Amino acid sequence: MNDEILPKESEKSFLLDFSNDMTAVRSREDLAVVVRKAFRKLNPDGGYVIRKINSDGKTMSAYLHDTGSATFDKRLLEKVLAEKYPIQDGIQNRIVESYIPLLFNVRRELQRGYDLSYLDLWENMGFQTMVGIALRNGDANVGLLLLSINEINIPILQGICSQIAIAMGNIMANEEILRRQAEQQLMLKFSSDITGVKAKVELDYVISNVLQGLFRTRIAVLYLLAEDQVTLRPYLFDRQFFQENEVAEHEEFYSLNINEEHVRLVFESGQPVLLDIDENLEVKCLKLSIQREQRRLNTVYASALRLGDQKLGMVWMLGDHISGPLLQGICAQISTAVSNVLSHEQILRLKKQLEDENDYLKQQLNTNFQEIVGSGQAMQQVYRLISLVAESNATVLLLGETGTGKELIARAIHHASARKERLMIKVNCAALPASLIESELFGHERGAFTGAVERRIGKFELANDSTLFLDEVGEMPLETQAKLLRVLQEKEIERVGGKTTIKLNVRIIAATNRDLEAEVKAGRFRPDLYYRLNVFPIELPPLRDRREDIESLTGFFLSKFSKSIGKKTLKLSANALLQLQAYRWPGNVRELEHLIERSVILATEPMIRKFFLPQAKGATTDVHAMQSDLTLEDVERLHIIQVLRRCGGKISGIGGAAEILGIPGNTLHSKIRKLGISKADYYAH
Numbered sequence: 001m002n003d004e005i006l007p008k009e010s011e012k013s014f015l016l017d018f019s020n021d022m023t024a025v026r027s028r029e030d031l032a033v034v035v036r037k038a039f040r041k042l043n044p045d046g047g048y049v050i051r052k053i054n055s056d057g058k059t060m061s062a063y064l065h066d067t068g069s070a071t072f073d074k075r076l077l078e079k080v081l082a083e084k085y086p087i088q089d090g091i092q093n094r095i096v097e098s099y100i101p102l103l104f105n106v107r108r109e110l111q112r113g114y115d116l117s118y119l120d121l122w123e124n125m126g127f128q129t130m131v132g133i134a135l136r137n138g139d140a141n142v143g144l145l146l147l148s149i150n151e152i153n154i155p156i157l158q159g160i161c162s163q164i165a166i167a168m169g170n171i172m173a174n175e176e177i178l179r180r181q182a183e184q185q186l187m188l189k190f191s192s193d194i195t196g197v198k199a200k201v202e203l204d205y206v207i208s209n210v211l212q213g214l215f216r217t218r219i220a221v222l223y224l225l226a227e228d229q230v231t232l233r234p235y236l237f238d239r240q241f242f243q244e245n246e247v248a249e250h251e252e253f254y255s256l257n258i259n260e261e262h263v264r265l266v267f268e269s270g271q272p273v274l275l276d277i278d279e280n281l282e283v284k285c286l287k288l289s290i291q292r293e294q295r296r297l298n299t300v301y302a303s304a305l306r307l308g309d310q311k312l313g314m315v316w317m318l319g320d321h322i323s324g325p326l327l328q329g330i331c332a333q334i335s336t337a338v339s340n341v342l343s344h345e346q347i348l349r350l351k352k353q354l355e356d357e358n359d360y361l362k363q364q365l366n367t368n369f370q371e372i373v374g375s376g377q378a379m380q381q382v383y384r385l386i387s388l389v390a391e392s393n394a395t396v397l398l399l400g401e402t403g404t405g406k407e408l409i410a411r412a413i414h415h416a417s418a419r420k421e422r423l424m425i426k427v428n429c430a431a432l433p434a435s436l437i438e439s440e441l442f443g444h445e446r447g448a449f450t451g452a453v454e455r456r457i458g459k460f461e462l463a464n465d466s467t468l469f470l471d472e473v474g475e476m477p478l479e480t481q482a483k484l485l486r487v488l489q490e491k492e493i494e495r496v497g498g499k500t501t502i503k504l505n506v507r508i509i510a511a512t513n514r515d516l517e518a519e520v521k522a523g524r525f526r527p528d529l530y531y532r533l534n535v536f537p538i539e540l541p542p543l544r545d546r547r548e549d550i551e552s553l554t555g556f557f558l559s560k561f562s563k564s565i566g567k568k569t570l571k572l573s574a575n576a577l578l579q580l581q582a583y584r585w586p587g588n589v590r591e592l593e594h595l596i597e598r599s600v601i602l603a604t605e606p607m608i609r610k611f612f613l614p615q616a617k618g619a620t621t622d623v624h625a626m627q628s629d630l631t632l633e634d635v636e637r638l639h640i641i642q643v644l645r646r647c648g649g650k651i652s653g654i655g656g657a658a659e660i661l662g663i664p665g666n667t668l669h670s671k672i673r674k675l676g677i678s679k680a681d682y683y684a685h
């Protein structure tokens, strides 16, 4: 650019054109077009860069640039455009401080030892001389212009630069207003989004959105202060930095201690604290993962989460520049949201617990109102034993086939004891996999094993001051038997993964349908545990050994199930009852109960006349085949009823029942009265 190329006249018209073009400039893009046009006119092959002073007041970044017709290393250019150079880098400060344009010989500056990538780039582009001019809007420094050129036309350059500086000032002010508006909108949205947050996933989503939107930053880890008020455990973490489950599985490793220096620093400061990863941080998790993944970010913002005076936890964020006061506001909202989420999680947990307890209560209510039916000899003996043992704290072992009422009796014992105000707790030892039974019985501490994300109270602890019903105890794995034995001996437990022992006062009622003695002989049950449990055994008789109770049990179930579906209580024909009394009942009372329930549902008449019973091998519903189980009187009664039926109810005379039975009619009449046989017994068939 010299006087020959640009005579005074064209100098004027050049500046006029430039001014005209500048009046239309509203945005950075407009400015780029106008500036490029002007500089190309001045030097068609030259390149330039305009840098602006960043909001930190200490660094400069590229604002506009043009490479002209130079060839260059693309990656080097990208690096230079992305980098923030300190103003005091030895070159920029000279330009900013100067009131006249300065010429730089690129090679010479390099030889002086400046380690600045933009000098490398210029050399790479073949730019030998650069001119640098400060951009000032009034008294304010806005940035600088660096132009590849050999000669300086001071009036033209100053004319251009003063206008660029004014335009940049306006655009930047405008951009700042827009940025603030966007920020406000984002904050408003964040506030409304975060107030509705109830679950952890939603919290994660809302926080990441606002941090990304406002600071182009991410949450690295959100820690919560544990109950011990010392450990900070990771609660939320960015999965881009940590592999799936990495943190959850190595929680111990990723936890922090509130007394660590930098952690204390954060809690002591009322504001977010900026920490340099390389210099300050000895925090294992951040060092590891952040250095691995995010080399370009070397600062971490750490902020305490508080609710009033209460310490809740802290967040670590990765970012380049985060505005302190804004972040403080965000953290305050995060604190409230975290506390809401935790409360909500607790509500859900308590709700579940309440539901479980409710189930127990319902079960108890059902059994309370549901009497134990049966007054035969065998059950009388059971009642005697119950009344003897109930009030003591002795361990009871209930033996008997499946469905004989062991659980019912266990509840009856509990209800007759001084512990009845508390819930009886039941554990079905057969329903749990061996791996879970211990934690089910004794509970576990958080982190005791993979998947133990929370502390869990075991059934033993739940049953403190109450009764623990160990159903199907014969199915318990040997390893657990050993632990159970220790608890029974020492009357204290240790949660899985726990370090302290807990004293307990639990009454044990165990039940099994196995022959425990045989199990001991076979080596499947520990003899010492067997003796511990077998303090007060009660044997429940199978239903086939107490046929005398079948009628009352059937009557009880008929009335119960008819009522439950709103039917009038169904009646039972004598024949149907005989059928029930003759059956072998491998499933005992439960089988009878289910049969009656089914029959009540299916019944279309007010009386059940016949049951469809399974015909097991060797089993029979033939009345005579079960005579050995009946008393002489029973047999007599059944036989008379059958004969009366065959005779159509005719008692005396030819073809009458008395004739078949070989007794006088009068004798039969008195037997019928004595045995309580009614017409319904033989006419209904």
Ligand SMILES: Nc1ncnc2c1ncn2[C@@H]1O[C@H](COP(=O)(O)OP(=O)(O)OP(=O)(O)O)[C@@H](O)[C@H]1O
Pocket (backbone or CB within 6 Å): 371, 372, 373, 374, 400, 401, 402, 403, 404, 405, 406, 407, 408, 409, 471, 511, 512, 513, 589, 590, 593
């Ligand atoms: N004497 C009885 N009176 C009324 N109902 C009974 C009686 N005995 C058992 N039942 C009922 O029979 C069903 C089975 O009883 P329970 O569950 O107590 O048997 P269990 O011996 O514990 O069976 P399992 O060994 O299979 O666990 C229950 O619905 C129970 O209410």
